[in-house]
Amino acid sequence: MIEKKSNSAMDLETEIIPTKMKHKTERRRSSIFSLLQKKLKRQASEPGYFEPKKLNRKYSVDSAILSDYGKTNGVYKEFLLETCSDGVSVCNGELAGAASDSDSEASRGMNPPREDVSARKQDVIARIESCYVEDPDRDTGAQGELVEEVAEENKSLLWFLLKQVRPGMDLSKVVLPTFILEPRSFLDKLSDNYYHADILSQAQHQEDPYLRFKSVLRWYLSGLYRKPKGLKKPYNPVLGETFRCCWRHRDTDSRTYYLAEQVSHHPPVSAFYVSNRKEGYVIEGSLLARSKFYGNSTSAILEGCARVHLLPWGETYVTTAPYAHCKGIVIGTLSMELGGKVHVVCPDTGYHADVEFKLRSFLGGSDQTNAISGRIKKGKDTIATIEGYWDGKIDIKDKRTGEESNLLDVAILKEQRMTRYLMKIDSQHEYESQRLWIKVSEAIANDDQVAATEQKTIIEEAQRSRARNLAAPWEPRLFHKELHVQPPDGIIDQGWRYNHVNTSPWATDEQLEFEEDFVISSVRGSGHARAPDRPDARGLSNRASDSDSRDELAKRSSKTTRTLKQTLFSIDTALRDHTHAIERLQKTVETLNEGQHRVSAMRPQNMGRLPTTNHTWDLLGGFVLAIVLQALLNWLFYHKD
Template identity: 30%
Template sequence: MVTGGKRENIIVLTKPVTLEGESDADYTAPNPLKLILGLFKHVRPGSDLTRFEVPPLLNLPKSQLQSYGETVYCTATDMLSRCNHGKSPHERLIAVVAWSISTLRPVQFGVAPYNPVLGETHHVSRGNFNFLLEQVSHHPPVSALHATNEEENVELTWCHRIAPKFHGASVEAELQGKRKVKLLNHGETYVMNSPNLSIRFLPGPGTEWVGNVRIQCQETGLEAEYRCKSSSFMWRRGNHRSIKGKIFESSSLKTLYEIDGHWDRIVRMKDINSGEFTDIYNAKEVISRLNATIVKDPRELRPSESAVVWCEVSQCILSKDWEKAREAKRTVEEKQRELLRKRGSIGESWVPKHFTVSHSKENGWDCSPIQERVPPGPIVVPL
């Protein structure tokens, strides 16, 4: 934690969640039955939870925007740059698959980050990679990410909408939007989706990533698919956090490699022609020894920076001053409502600062960065 220049409040930057699902803040998951009863007081099965307000007692001391960014820039090795180093299209696609798997992180049951306010930003650098995130819509909640590495000539864009629904014994959060990894030296663009998050209350509390991920590269004619499998009600260590998939040719659908393993352990690839096995991802090597980001230049922190917006709320949560946390959170949310009322009174629409946003029933949400390159951020990942 560091002080932000002349700001009276302390900027709180906590460590990312560990591979075991723990954080550096002291939390105990609430009783799942109490959570279900609390949800039933406000919503019914099938309801959209995007407008459901979480009390500070159930909040992590960070915004969802920061948590979202951490899945990309908080790694022990630079997985994105590694995608550029493959000597062949096959090797580069395999590296992109491994990077995609690295964004799957444990989610703590019973607690959630803050819902980002409209226009909230998060600007971070990790080595030569610069990351800029912006909350481009509040209802529905849509986040946009743009990252560039000029040395490696790699670019990432990621449009991300969370659509959670309550189903009585569980919450299913669909993650809509596309991720695009551009390897500009090779003229290749890899387009992919995200799996969904399942939060289960009964018969035992837990969270898991479920669903299919598809990665396509039109320039090379190669594709990959993998499925995050549910452990179901019968808890089995072998099925927990497992994935299974393949890499194949788009035109012939010929399978080249088979993928199997667990995203929190080892993922292996089998070469169909030779029968050889290769480890393509080791979670303990990638998601370990992760430190909290630090403020390199407090003078460059924008008022819209996520840690600035929520600094007082986070301080109160870490000190377990729940009454002040509720007041501070109410202040942030009321400020957003007041800005919404002012814009409505003069007929003004809010426009994102760093992205152009489009939406259609056919293509969903799409966010395109306005600037070609992301400049270095005031917050950095210690290497």
């Protein structure tokens, strides 16, 4: 009897405990929901709070609460939907975002009036206009071959240069004569690619991915035609040197900002960042400059790439750069042209272009000068071909329709060239390019080669002295290096990224994008400038704002879908390979078994039968199969993107 009672008590307790826990959980959820209900009622009772113009936040409740109580008690769910119907965003029965009481107070009364936002915007515009001045240099060079006539007094300096070099060596440590120097830094020269950045803003309005790719390719080719007078080379930037400028768009009155820094001296690496989020694009990249001497010619090679982000579409285009080839150093006319094959790749859409810059042959005519040819492909299929001259006209021919049209005309582009603005000299930091090299540039402008050489030597000696006195590795000011950068196949990425990179689409509450002390940020509707937080050591950016979350979620979902498809395809391929391997192993085992049986049958009867080996081979096959399955599981769970 005692055992029966105890068993009954245990059964009763077993039934009661889950029931208590269930009621306790329901009470907890009910209390949470009641608090939320009271809060929403209080907020709803305040006059004008849910007016669309004053609503700055989105609200959410826990999905578990909605899923449980939405089914059992329709009053709660109906109350939520009615309360939030005046302006709160509802998606699939859930409210997006979350707010605290302090957020509610901020959205109700802490925001400054619109006049303050406008005043803040006007203050920023006034500061920009007071710091930036129009670039007076608008020379773009002439079409055709780039030739340098060396004066008699400078030929001895060329021989001085030749004594320092030998075929095949790197020219980064060679002292160059100042008469072949262009009076600006290499960081400045890299900005030549963005005088027609407005072409990228036009690409945002193209619904067809192919038309967007054509626009990006057109922009890329539009940044090559500017040439200095004669054959000139820009200054080699010193470690820590910086440069900044901007362009003003005539149609939208927005500005494209360009920042650059010399992040390494040996090897020489230049990193840059370009932003106009209002027009829908951000560009980031880094290039390693190296040169080779071949006897009568030399080549300046740029290893690295630039990433062009079209923000509204969530697409990234990776581009490489041609090399500059100078010939006639000892024999013939001193001239320069672009050479090599460059790539423009968009992994998101599958389109890519290979463009070859052709060097003129020894007996070639003028029709070979600055010629290019290339193909636009999607996968392995050729969509279109391009032919022309990078400093003249470039035509494109559609392979499907046979239609031929003009991709760009440099003569027309020069008329549409945007005006560049430079920071005033007295507003620049000590190591900004123009201020750093100002005495060298002034001496070159006055044709005083002696003074130019002396001033250049002073800068280079100060650079060497500073490098010797460094107690720790150099830390760039504006950029950091990402260790896990995966560029497309065949493309080198130096991996440097801007500390304040922001590739989120332009938000509705952003008023103006501006640059201050090398930080690009924006004036938002709250009246405060917002700059993106610096990524952590792994190069991961902090989360975007609430207004950008939906776009980021869509982008992440698209990438996740592509990754899942690729993973499933890889799993299917791996399973087929493992299946074939197991089948081959099984056939091998069966062959060995048959051979063993034949050997046993050929033995004399009086020697007795050998013990069967089927069990042994079954164990071996099972062991091999276990290893194969373990390898498959390791690949599946530990090698995901």
